[in-house]
Amino acid sequence: MTEFGLEIAATDGAARTGVIHTAHGDIRTPAFMPVGTAGTVKAMLPQSVRETGADIVLGNTYHLMLRPGAERVAQLGGLHKFMDWQRPILTDSGGFQVMSLAKLRKITEEGVRFRSHIDGSEVFLSPERAMAIQGLLGSDIQMVLDECPAFPASERDIETSLALSMRWARRSRAAFAGKPGQACFGIVQGGVYPHLRRRSAEALQEIGFHGYAVGGLAVGEGQAAMFEVLEATVPSLPADKPRYLMGVGKPEDIIGAVKRGIDMFDCVLPTRSGRNGQAFTRQGTLNLRNARHAEDLGPLDPGCACPACRQFSRAYLHHVVKAGEIIAAMLLTWHNLTFYQDLMAGLREMIAQGRLSADSGSPFAP
Numbered sequence: 001m002t003e004f005g006l007e008i009a010a011t012d013g014a015a016r017t018g019v020i021h022t023a024h025g026d027i028r029t030p031a032f033m034p035v036g037t038a039g040t041v042k043a044m045l046p047q048s049v050r051e052t053g054a055d056i057v058l059g060n061t062y063h064l065m066l067r068p069g070a071e072r073v074a075q076l077g078g079l080h081k082f083m084d085w086q087r088p089i090l091t092d093s094g095g096f097q098v099m100s101l102a103k104l105r106k107i108t109e110e111g112v113r114f115r116s117h118i119d120g121s122e123v124f125l126s127p128e129r130a131m132a133i134q135g136l137l138g139s140d141i142q143m144v145l146d147e148c149p150a151f152p153a154s155e156r157d158i159e160t161s162l163a164l165s166m167r168w169a170r171r172s173r174a175a176f177a178g179k180p181g182q183a184c185f186g187i188v189q190g191g192v193y194p195h196l197r198r199r200s201a202e203a204l205q206e207i208g209f210h211g212y213a214v215g216g217l218a219v220g221e222g223q224a225a226m227f228e229v230l231e232a233t234v235p236s237l238p239a240d241k242p243r244y245l246m247g248v249g250k251p252e253d254i255i256g257a258v259k260r261g262i263d264m265f266d267c268v269l270p271t272r273s274g275r276n277g278q279a280f281t282r283q284g285t286l287n288l289r290n291a292r293h294a295e296d297l298g299p300l301d302p303g304c305a306c307p308a309c310r311q312f313s314r315a316y317l318h319h320v321v322k323a324g325e326i327i328a329a330m331l332l333t334w335h336n337l338t339f340y341q342d343l344m345a346g347l348r349e350m351i352a353q354g355r356l357s358a359d360s361g362s363p364f365a366p
Contacts, residue, residue: 004140004183004210006242006263013357014234014261017348020211020242022088022140023181024080027055029242030258030347032340033090033266038063039073039083042271043329044337046085052306052334053341056140057085058266061133062094062101066116066123070136078138090266091139093130093172095187096215096247099148107147109164127171131184135177143213144172146187151219158191165189166203173207183210185244191216192225194232201236211242214262218247227256234261251280251343255361258347270340274333277321279308281339282364288332293318303364306338307331 006029008018020027034041034049036057041049049057059079064070076082079089098105102114102123111126127145134142146165149158169186176184186204190196197214204212214233217226230245237243244264245257254265270280277288281301286293296314308317308331320328346363350356 002181004181006211006240008240010352010354012351012354013259015258015347015351015356016261016263017351018263020088020263021181022056022183023179024086024088024140025055027088027264028344028348029263030254030344030351031055031264032254032344033058033264034337034340035266035268035271036083036085036089037268038067039079041333041337043275043326043333044271046083048334049085049337050087052337053345054087054337056088056090059083059089059091059137059139060094060097061091061130061137061143062097062125064091064137065094065125065133066118070133074136074138078136080138088140089137090141090244090264091134091137091143092246093134093143093145093187094125095130095146096148098125099150107164109167111145111168112147127168128175131172131175131177140181141183141185141211142176142178143185144169144187144209146189146215148189148216149191151191151216151221153191155191155193155196158189158193158196162189162191162196162200166200169204170207173209185209185211185213185242187213187215187246188233188237189216190229190233192221192229194229197229197233198236201233205238209241211244212237213244213246215246217245218249218253218267223253223256226253227260230257230260230262237261251340251362251364254343255347258351259356259361270336271333274331274336275329277328277332278336279317279332279339280336288314288317288321288328290318300335301339304335304338304342306335308335 037060105114130145149161186209188200245262293314
């Protein structure tokens, strides 16, 4: 069986490129994970996601435990079989969704009790239950349960929350019952306070994880603050383990984070934008609802090889977006995910050639 691990092929400043080995195949880094929250990347077939260049997708404990239920997924052969994705899967523990979606939540030392946003039923999620759910799903990378305080928050509140998250991290790690090739990642918290971030990183290393995520960012603190947090946090993380920045983000955020040593990313932005008529291109972000595209026979992005760019004009894409046709979401999502994967491939190449720190740092720079 494959053992989980990171193999670094090249570095360029703090940036690095390599491969993460998992039970369901390799992940080329830096990597972007399309978000498949409920067992599907919205508007995409699994083989289409793979064709964009994605090595791994993300699923979510909170959503899958509520519907269709982790036990049911396990009975049906596990999440890989259930969603027909035979590549690596990372599952978020659900902590962020409990904070952002759940109703009437009550956090205690034991865990969090809340009401489902779907039907109002009462649910209890503990660190042990979060890991058990991820084990039933069979994901390759499983995240500890943490508390995600809202932004902004005082230093005292963040410090109290951080202490609870570190206790939950220890319990999550103890409950992880992974098979060869599977991994458990700790999550660094600490708000925008560098000394708390370093404290969190040190506490997680004492526990010992296969990889380390940076959570609690991209919640309104702004890019400059996010980069400051990364500059304070990443040097405190072990160089031989994967580093994952959760919920980020915009292309320029990803480039800046890669330069600061991050290996993995996820964000709903490319898929959500695709469903709302927005496209990321090498020439900038486009709103396909804009009337200026109505008679434009040119491709969406001349440098892109996705079906939206190869087979259709901007005029057609404008038409189906304005008409609310399902194909609009399909084509623009496919394009945006391809753009993101092209961005990651370009970053990997630049790091391998030692060019990322030497110029603008963007594969799409003019």
